Amino acid sequence: MNGADAVLQTLADNGVEACFANPGTSEMHFVSALDREPRVRPVLCLFEGVVTGAADGYGRMAGKPAATLLHLGPGYSNGGANLHNARRAFTPIVNIIGDHATYHRQYDAPLTSDIAGLASPNSLWLRMAETPDQAADLAAEAVHASFGPPGGPVSLILPADCAWSEATRKGPALARPSLKAPSSDTVDAIARAVRGAVKPVLLIGGAACGERGIRAAGRLSAHGVRVLTDTFVPRQPRGAGRFSPDKMQYFAEMAIADLAGSDLMVMVDTLAPVAFFAYPATPSLLVPEGCTTATLAVRGEDGAAAMEALADALGAPMEAAPNALNLPATPTGEINPYTVGASIARHMPEQTTVSDDAVTSGMPVFLQTRGARPHDWMSLTGGAIGQGIPVAVGAAVACPDRKVLSLNGDGAAMYTVQGLWTIARESLDVTVVVFANHSYRILGVELQRTGAGKPGAAAASLLDLGDPRLDWVALATGMGLPAVRCATAESFDAAFAAAMAQTGPSFIEVAL
């Protein structure tokens, strides 16, 4: 048993079942060890942004970490943006970052870099192994640390000699850390505040937006407390039978208007709301003047239990009135994100998992699917576009029996377009939808909102994807996916219905 075997077996003993990988020479012994550890499924991705985004999608759905296998500092860097998103989603991920042999680092070979420096900002925990036995222990620690709470990516740097040298043993299997519930004093204080408030609002984020949290929030809603989720949440159960909270508006001035008159804001597993970006004449903090803020559960505490306790303390009903199944009529005519959303709501089967990186096209689909069959919605938690395809890859690996729907703006989809190949390679049950508006449309809006003025030729050229137009059907088929382009509401409805009726990969370009 070499160090790579010891690390991999320890990961498996601690529940790791998938390894999204783009390896290089320094990871060859880890690659070879995968041949000897059938509990861990290797999944090749052709770019590290796909690797890390897939691990994020996996972790959100499995509730436990996948491993990534990354090639030194540059391999890690390539995966950095989706690890930023994963950090913001509190997704447990164990990065295994290969490095030069310990004795080789001193020579400054071309691939040498400050891996710890690169990885620190997006790692909850980061260690570098110096021996095979230590690497095995650290593998166990890494899984444990990835759970937080709140969870997030962790990084184990594995020098090549720690992988190829003999190990004497595996690392331990560690118990998963448990969530702490807020004290009854906190619950009582907040119950008093809610009773005394005229227009209380509850803001929930992170794990509090899971199945149990949404149910508890529904009870509070039924008691008269307005419930909002963060604008972007890691994973939210939605659709028929579930409570359907509003969400914080993306644009600051709309959020402020929406919250007008609220006199108490109670946070659960989130922070006080803040504008996604700063704008010259708009406040950053989205708490209305005169509104008191209070925290029921800090990040990483058991927000669902806290909301249940609060609902009990307030004497709230045991269940909210469930959201009814409400499927739109067949859309007709010109295709747009609303007609696409209607078709998605109509045909998406129960248990579909939605990976949303559709930027300006995402909200219409979100609104249209409020009364769709029960499904999960995963949003872009960190604002770094390019996670829609990779997160879908990981979700499909985590839950092979569930249909996955990947919604992408064309600008966003190009970031990690390589993920289409992994969907084809692994025959994942993923339907990829790309909204081809041939622009970074959100930036056209933001250019105005930031007061940067009307775009001239240079600025316009930096927001435009239309010259030449990307041929998404060619790109998808070039990576092995069956693909169609839909230019009318009816054709999308038919194509999407067909995709939902079969199992396996498919791709639809929405020609906007």
Place this chain on the structure above:
Amino acid sequence: MNGADAVLQTLADNGVEACFANPGTSEMHFVSALDREPRVRPVLCLFEGVVTGAADGYGRMAGKPAATLLHLGPGYSNGGANLHNARRAFTPIVNIIGDHATYHRQYDAPLTSDIAGLASPNSLWLRMAETPDQAADLAAEAVHASFGPPGGPVSLILPADCAWSEATRKGPALARPSLKAPSSDTVDAIARAVRGAVKPVLLIGGAACGERGIRAAGRLSAHGVRVLTDTFVPRQPRGAGRFSPDKMQYFAEMAIADLAGSDLMVMVDTLAPVAFFAYPATPSLLVPEGCTTATLAVRGEDGAAAMEALADALGAPMEAAPNALNLPATPTGEINPYTVGASIARHMPEQTTVSDDAVTSGMPVFLQTRGARPHDWMSLTGGAIGQGIPVAVGAAVACPDRKVLSLNGDGAAMYTVQGLWTIARESLDVTVVVFANHSYRILGVELQRTGAGKPGAAAASLLDLGDPRLDWVALATGMGLPAVRCATAESFDAAFAAAMAQTGPSFIEVAL
């Protein structure tokens, strides 16, 4: 004049003429400023790895920095691997990294991250502006710092409010730092050592591999000193009329065999040679036992001047015998990297710039083009695959009158495949060649060499790109490039001849 105008005008005053960009909301004022500064050409890239690789190619050819425009920490991360390569190429680059407004950072909005932490490892110089006037001064400092010597990427973090608030002035125009020549004592000492050596070898890297350095190295070669370049150099003039040094072998055991008997190794603008990776039974340092090492010029010193002085001191001839024009015959039969190299040598016009990211297919082309028409060769200095297409983008923007040839392994090309779109968009005179062997072939070799054993099913799946096969013609045409697939030596010869005979983008898949 707002801060963005002040920064941009200062960059232009200091010689910056191109800005490779993928902006977001926090960069909208900088984008708008590009409308008002016609000296800087904006070039949109659909992924930041293309942005930074293009800036690398630009800097290698222009000898001065381009700016990049990157969106906060995740945008920087996406460009990180090609900045690693640029750091290893000593390429001046000025990264402008947009950030939240200074007052907004405290709220931990979703895109907030430790930008300075992420950017430090690959930045020679890094500063964060706090006011518009300071930003303007820092823009001048940034250009100056990027020249080193040796040069490299620098990073200026530009908070949104420093861009949108009023500036009172631009920053200064600073003089470019000059190179220092080694002392005559050093030259004399090395001349003595060379005279006393039986089998001296000169190892040159970095800027010493430029036009003047190669000429001076040729004089030393004519005097009986064996000359080698580093395995991977930023830019090397080659072909007919130039001196043609050998290069350090990539594989350590071959390098050691090649250097056997050398009793003196003189380094110019490089460090003692080291294996690219460590292997269990192979030394890391590639200096033969008993071989003395000496440094004629440390990194960033004027290596060309040092070699000229050494050649004078040794009484070397004023010129080496020039490398003769030697074009291969028309290749026939089965296509392989050697036949492709022959066709490239036959048809590549004078002044072609080659961007080599072809991994196992690159060396055959390099060997075949030794006697081709005069050209420049840019190699993968940092080992992070995915620079072949972006570097070609930047080289073509820097030198619009020169044909650019981008050579890529299929695995490497997928990393930054989005760069094909920018080639089409800007109608760059770039011919992209992808060697489609449908595998990470180098890793098949390295798996054996590292002693990781024969690949089983899991390991083999991580080295294989062939299931499904990427359809490169579909991918290239999907991004707007005219593309062909060549499966015989003759068809490639004809297709490549046609690409060289016209001006503008083209794409050839080599079906291996």
